Amino acid sequence: MSVKDVSATKQRIIDAARTEFADHGLAGARIDRIATTARASKERLYAYYGDKESLFHAILDEDFGRFLDSVPFDSDDLPGYAVAVFDDLRRTPHIQRLMLWGQLQGQSARAQRLANANPRWDVRLEAIRRAQSAQIIGPTWDPTDVLTVIFGIVSSWVITPGSDGNIDIAPEELERRREIVRDAVRAIFQG
Structure with a gap:
């Protein structure tokens, strides 16, 4: 072959x-x-x-790397970053489902090790620390928790019981949700 x-x-x-x-x-x-x-x-x-x-790990690893490459991180604009994550996961719903399956099936510790070992993840954490030093983000937040809260907000229409998973929604509803993500992240971290 x-x-x-x-x-x-x-x-x-x-x-x-x-x-x-x-x-x-x-x-x-x-x-x-x-x-x-x-x-x-x-x-x-x-x-x-x-x-x-x-095989499952190979896919999670590849998708995590793709995600880090495809969504630019800007600690000076966390609301914009959150919307970019929302849009990316909406375009690739299988990734969000894979992450959820991974959590449900005991893969969260492995996923955390994967993130911690990835220099692109470290760049995000260090950028958050710099933004905290510049008083753009509140200093009491642990940088990992900042990313966790952002993912929680972004995933809310997928993980909330009875939600539609952001699938087959009208454009005006999609834009409304994007604004909720933007406003929530701004209020939490820059408010």
């Missing part, structure tokens, strides 16, 4: 697994469905990724 074939097969597996895990979580995902969707044998899948949990 050529390198090109291996890369294409691995990408099909990742794409199929991302959808499967987003829909069913780690416990509910089935390797046979992933292999069928990816047009790959289960043996090939196991050869590349070892087991289902390792």
